[in-house]
Amino acid sequence: MVGITLQPGSVTLADLRRIYRDAPKVQLDRAAKEAVEASSRLVQEAATGDAPVYGINTGFGKLANKRIAPSETELLQRNLILSHSCGVGAPLPAAIVRLMMALKLISLGRGASGVRWAVIALLEDMLARGILPVVPGQGSVGASGDLAPLAHMTATMLGEGEAVYQGRRMPSRGALTAAGLTPIILGPKEGLAMINGTQCSTAMALAGLFDAWDLACTALATGALSVDAAMGSLSPFRPEIHALRGHRGQIDAGKTLLSLIQGSPINDSHRINDTRVQDPYCLRCQPQVMGACLDLLRNVGATLQIEANAVTDNPLVLTSDGSIVSGGNFHAEPVAFAADQIALAVAEIGSISERRIATLVDPALNYGLPAFLSPAAGVNSGFMIAEVTAAALMSENKQRAAPCSVDSTPTSANQEDHVSMAAHAARRLIDMNINLSVIVGVELLTAAQGVDLRAPLQTSKPLAQVIAALRKEVAFLENDRYMAPSLESAAALVRAGAVLEAAGRDLFPQLSLGN
Numbered sequence: 001m002v003g004i005t006l007q008p009g010s011v012t013l014a015d016l017r018r019i020y021r022d023a024p025k026v027q028l029d030r031a032a033k034e035a036v037e038a039s040s041r042l043v044q045e046a047a048t049g050d051a052p053v054y055g056i057n058t059g060f061g062k063l064a065n066k067r068i069a070p071s072e073t074e075l076l077q078r079n080l081i082l083s084h085s086c087g088v089g090a091p092l093p094a095a096i097v098r099l100m101m102a103l104k105l106i107s108l109g110r111g112a113s114g115v116r117w118a119v120i121a122l123l124e125d126m127l128a129r130g131i132l133p134v135v136p137g138q139g140s141v142g143a144s145g146d147l148a149p150l151a152h153m154t155a156t157m158l159g160e161g162e163a164v165y166q167g168r169r170m171p172s173r174g175a176l177t178a179a180g181l182t183p184i185i186l187g188p189k190e191g192l193a194m195i196n197g198t199q200c201s202t203a204m205a206l207a208g209l210f211d212a213w214d215l216a217c218t219a220l221a222t223g224a225l226s227v228d229a230a231m232g233s234l235s236p237f238r239p240e241i242h243a244l245r246g247h248r249g250q251i252d253a254g255k256t257l258l259s260l261i262q263g264s265p266i267n268d269s270h271r272i273n274d275t276r277v278q279d280p281y282c283l284r285c286q287p288q289v290m291g292a293c294l295d296l297l298r299n300v301g302a303t304l305q306i307e308a309n310a311v312t313d314n315p316l317v318l319t320s321d322g323s324i325v326s327g328g329n330f331h332a333e334p335v336a337f338a339a340d341q342i343a344l345a346v347a348e349i350g351s352i353s354e355r356r357i358a359t360l361v362d363p364a365l366n367y368g369l370p371a372f373l374s375p376a377a378g379v380n381s382g383f384m385i386a387e388v389t390a391a392a393l394m395s396e397n398k399q400r401a402a403p404c405s406v407d408s409t410p411t412s413a414n415q416e417d418h419v420s421m422a423a424h425a426a427r428r429l430i431d432m433n434i435n436l437s438v439i440v441g442v443e444l445l446t447a448a449q450g451v452d453l454r455a456p457l458q459t460s461k462p463l464a465q466v467i468a469a470l471r472k473e474v475a476f477l478e479n480d481r482y483m484a485p486s487l488e489s490a491a492a493l494v495r496a497g498a499v500l501e502a503a504g505r506d507l508f509p510q511l512s513l514g515n
Contacts (some may be wrong), residue, residue, distance in 0.1 A: 035111025127323025229450025250291030
């Protein structure tokens with residue numbers, strides 16, 4: 001697999017998606033080394049100087065008025081990491097930890113953090129050799145950076161805490177030794193540079209974005225399948241309608257839906273003499289609802305791409321004039337807003353998908369299909385409770401979609417008196433997307449069942465390919481069976497991108513920002 005060379009300041013969403021999905025080899029562009037070392041020299045000078053410089057020869061937060069002797073700077077940085085390793089809860093998934101480490105490389109590579117190149121080299125080596133710190137998911141309020149999770153990441157570099165290496169969780173020092181690496185001793189400001197920053201929140205938000213985008217595209221496929229199963233109209237997907245409104249996402253969604261259904265013999269069979277005038281909103285308004293979600297996710301992508309390339313620690317080393325300046329780039333408000341918007345999109349995608357499921361199982365709405373899509377309804381309940389499960393998860397996601405960014409609580413003896421809650425906003429996306437994958441999986445099951453019940457009429461070629469991929473894992477529901485495995489298999493296909501592959505990825509919108 002071709003690796004990725006990270007160019008600080010210009011890393012793309014496509015690069016970040018590859019790091020998250022494919023775990024390629026990652027290293028920083030060597031052109032960054034000169035700026036990194038220049039800022040490190042300024043920090044070394046400040047550490048031995050007479051003037052107090054926050055976090056370099058002083059304590060932290062409310063302890064900033066405490067001067068630190070040059071002989072104690074290494075201990076200061078080590079104690080900072082150990083004392084801030086206060087995370088709790090389940091560890092973050094490996095893919096998110098890997099992305100978080102890459103984001104820290106990008107930030108340090110901008111040459112405004114004052115770390116030595118040796119710090120960057122160790123991070124690179126850990127990624128290259130598959131050493132992933134165990135990072136508890138809870139404990140950050142997104143204020144002075146993601147302090148607790150980033151401290152756990154950094155602790156592994158010191159040989160403290162735990163890491164996963166070659167599939168085993170073990171003490172970090174043992175993992176480093178087994179991989180032929182040596183723990184680092186942090187110099188002035190280096191601990192602060194490592195834990196100040198938004199890289200944990202941003203990594204979780206990016207993961208949420210990438211998963212939500214794929215689920216949105218998959219929901220277009222299952223939505224198209226539902227339209228054909230319900231013998232819905234193609235007219236609402238005509239491009240002229242969407243051009244008149246002008247939203248990019250709506251145009252893209254309408255084009256995809258039309259491409260997926262066009263040529264379906266089922267659709268051709270009821271085009272003339274269908275007495276229905278209009279379909280329910282969950283079928284007819286898919287371009288408007290899904291398009292708005294696509295636009296929202298693209299806007300979020302623009303924000304998170306900027307944040308991924310940003311320097312978000314404190315103080316910042318400005319090599320242009322040699323100054324070291326305290327600011328507030330660590331405040332994760334942009335990430336909190338972005339994650340809240342992803343949550344809204346995820347909730348809405350699930351909401352309209354669940355309404356299509358409900359339409360298909362209801363004999364009053366499904367245009368001649370049997371109740372709950374069972375060929376022998378009565379003694380069989382068919383997809384009755386699968387729809388209820390989708391409704392339960394839809395409601396759970398709607399509850400979780402309440403904004404986190406409007407919350408705040410003062411911390412650190414009121415020094416950090418307004419916080420973003422970005423980590424809360426982003427971490428919930430993991431579970432929300434899992435819920436959404438099940439909802440879309442249930443729609444896949446019900447829509448495929450509905451199309452199969454229309455036999456001998458057939459659906460379009462792309463949608464037939466989707467059903468064929470499903471039927472390799474889940475059989476047509478002739479009679480009631482133990483249903484939980486069917487739901488999990490369908491959700492697993494959705495999460496793996498199998499629906500998009502079966503239909504043809506070129507039919508679906510791309511998360512592109514012009515790069």
